[in-house]
Amino acid sequence: MYNIPAPTGLSVEGYRTLIIVVMAIILIVFEPVPLPAVAMMILILQVLLGIDTSNGVAKSFMSDAVFFIMGSLMLAVAIVSQGLDSRLALGIIKLTGNKTWKIVIGFIAISAFLSSFIGEHTVTAMMMPVGLTLVKNSGVDKRSTSKLAALILFSIAYGSAMGSIGTPSGGGRNVIMLGYMKEFGVGNISYLEWMKYAYPILFFEIPLAAVILWYTFKPRQLILDSAVRKLKIQVTKKGSMRGNELLTIFIFILVFLGWVLFSSKVGLGIIALIGVFLYMAFGLIRWEDLNRNTNWGVVILFGAAVSLGLHMKDTGAAFWVADTAINWMKIISDDVSIIRWFIAVVLTGLLTNLLSNAATVAVIGPIVLNMGGDPLVMGFSTAIASAFAYLTVVASPTCMIIHSSGLVDKSDYLRAGWKMFIMSVLVLFIISNFW
């Protein structure tokens, strides 16, 4: 590829950037080398292929989005370690009662609500023991509870994935897109403005997801009376809320208020890091635990992906890809406004199921912002579509977490996922065009 001349209209640097993009995608999907090695390859090649100087690459590598990803991964460890899952369990049961369908809606809604503020995998890590305790207490053997297990686990995973669009802090990809929007001069969206656009999508998706999952994995157990009772007993044994748990919640509320009130000034990432600092300063989490449980490889990879995205913009590669795509679309119709939107959303949705959602937005973001139309709508829709990680086990950490329980098959993701995918695209289409 390196020896093939650059296509007309694309600079040599832009062409070389695209070569790195293709190589990175292949390496991320097939994982022949560790992910941090892919990140390093991206950074090294950007310098060696003459795309930017080493200082330029280093500057583009670290941004508020990377601070946020780092901070939110550490916040997740700090919050989950406090054992708040048992309190959550009690809350869910009080809200839902013992009917299975109500419990499913409860799991989806609560997972979605929580994951719109904290990382989706944090919520899944807290909800999974609660869900599996209900499953364990509801049947005598694995076979009799297999559909119930799938139903509960997918409610948690998909609920968390859906919810992560709710606020900018719901996922690193939202922050990456906000960063691009600022960089491209599209404008600033505040924390509350984002919620104003995203939450209606969530309100539509929650009941629809419940219906889809219910009819895909209809369980035998329609009432979980004894399971709920046993869960209550198990949770009650843990006693009343401790000081550490209250302090954990208090600090998180401070972080949330910081995001709402000050993120436009100091950035979401810095506020997340303040939260981590407070958790460590108050002795709620040890650095050793943060260090052991934070996936530093992912942080490095996302930093490299953002750097690549910025160089796609600077070298004109993003514009060239967007322009070429629009010209192809014009073969179908001269009015490309709807086609453009669908291609951006569906491509993002599909890529997010193969790569990671943040890496997808980092690479696709600069292209869609150059595709014409209202860049605000295009960028926002792309960030939202990157949450449609329903189709594969590797789509997101939430999917992988429930798969690691050994209770859901790989084929289950496709069984429920394609319906969820289509539903989500349609809901997003309606909201982005009529809200």
Place this chain on the structure above:
Amino acid sequence: MKFLIAVKSQEFSEPTLRVGMQVAKAFKAAVTIAYVGPKISKFSASQVRFTQERMEEWEFDRPGVEVLEWAFAFLADNNYIAPTTIEAGFSKNTLVQTSGNRCEVYLQGTVCKDVNLILRNGDIIAELRDEVQRGKYDVTIIGGSQKRGMAHNLVQYIDSSIFVVKNYNQEQSYSLLLPVNDSPHTPKAVKYGARVAQAFDIKVNLITVSKTESFGESYTQASNRASKLMRRVGIDHERHFKTGDPVEVIKKTVGDNHIVVMGASTKNPLLKFFVGSKPLKVMEDCQCPILIVK
């Protein structure tokens, strides 16, 4: 000798474990029983590990521990492990993390040498291959109810001999079918065949297949040597000389009441991948346990 037995669940792996331990006992081999759980994407590895730690606080075992518990109970019921080990019981706390995706429990064996239980996560072929390289196993034993291509891939990529316990029925009375010819792996296959026949106390059918009517001297010599060994170790056996395509003849002879032991192909891996080989074809087409000796 070292044997590796791969198990997946109590439901499907009971015959594999039963046959595997029976054969290991005949070889007086050290045994490792391995469970390989789902592959965890590198993107999610720390989040999954973290969630599993939370699950343990809710008294949920790590996936796969229940399979090892069942294997422990099987070993205890059949007195494959020492009484003191049985009394101590299986404790998940004894699982020692030996690398990122590998945990191990050491048990003291009785009729076999040591018995280890291990838990791994990842792609099953890659994990078993890694385990074989790490432990230098002589034989890997897997079930036949797994994906069609898996046994094929294991035979292709794993350095040890492979015993695929396909459709084994404890109530069925078996004979052992041992194809012998002048291939370099035949002498070892004959030795292994004799041990397996002793393990199950069954008769051996030595079969030599030639594509033409005349049997070369090397073929008859191979059959003579195999027969001599069987006689020496006191195994009831019969010799058969048949003409035709070896794979077809073996397939016809096997039925559902034979355990097949045959030498691996000496073709290069690339040729085996594209063209296949006799042992691979027999393994794919026959519905019976088969040991491919390397």
